[in-house]
Amino acid sequence: MDTAERAALVARHTEEVVTEDELETLLAETAEPTAYIGYAPTGEMHIGHFTTIRKLADFIDAGLDVTVLVADLHAHLDDEKSPFELLDARSEYYRLAIEGMVAAAGADPDAVSFTRGTDYQLEEPYTLQLYRLLADTTISRAQRAGSEVVRQSDNPKLGGLVYTLMQSLDVAALDADIAYGGIDQRGIYMLAREELPDHGFDKPLCVFAPLLSGLSGGKQSSSDRASGVFLTDDADTVAEKIDGAYCPAGEVADNGVLEYLQRLVFPVLAVRDDPLVVERPEEYGGDLSYDAYGELESDFVAGELHPADLKPAAAAAIDDVIAPVRERLLDHPEVLAEAYPETWG
């Protein structure tokens, strides 16, 4: 694989790369570039996380050294989304779920390094750097950077501000060349690109994944189980949720069903070299089979593929994709019960 091919692999299915030129340079000049993505272990993981994590397989194939940060302190700093006492349990759950998703994406989980925030964020060098960042970042700058990530309220806590600076510093602390995350993380990593060079660190490249629409048209949320498919949802639940999803015939915008297919199902099917089969009654033209998302979208836009036929096929395919992750999680009921006692205890 030459540099251009590797760059294309890293960049495919992304929302934005900052910047493409820097990516080519990095891949050409660095022996083993590093990329990291951080997750604050808060609510249960869902299919939106899966689409973002699935891309780690591309990173690994492109020769990147991938680290996943389980940012336990962040989970508490952001308006105490996770109680302090649950950080251990939820960190364990996140690691289990993420490993499951990496494996389900066709990559080797052992190729990913895991780190927890508390492994290094309490040590002196990190703390000292954090204080220095705190000293020269304005409140409004930190607020703006974190506005898409940190919970907003009329009476925001200091934790949400520190969260933003810590995440910026994490890029340097983990020695990552590339900061990867959903496009909602853009504000924070732009702050990192601005501030880190002033503190003697390299300016990180950023790769942003698209966010999935929720099934009702809004955003997917960990705190709303109905807004999307969760990793532990069984086949019937997936079918119910997809059946209820906003899905206007012929329209692509805000269509969660199509997004699931494009961003998660087809990439996984491609690895297995399987098509997506849509069963359809004879009166509407009989079964269909798609090897690529583009064909399916064309048919959908043209009105050749009706939502009522698409939905059951999509539900079955989604269930098939999450099944191995679900099984891995349900194999460890004690992990779920300790991390989310109110749901699983």
Place this chain on the structure above:
RNA sequence: CCGCCCUUAGCUCAGACUGGUAGAGCAGUCGACUGUAGAUCGACUUGUCCCCCGUUCAAAUCGGGGAGGGCGGACCA
């Protein structure tokens, strides 16, 4: 340390002055209409009224105490 304000449905809040065991909007659920969903109609559900004590035939409402949250003041040798 002092003073003032707030706490009612999943969310935002009304009701408190003039006690009679609670309402609106949004959300949600279910029908109708569409070969899905949404939109649109139609129907429906939801509550330790922050906690404790007291007054009263009767307290979300009045009195006292407490908890949590917000705002302001004071101290500044």
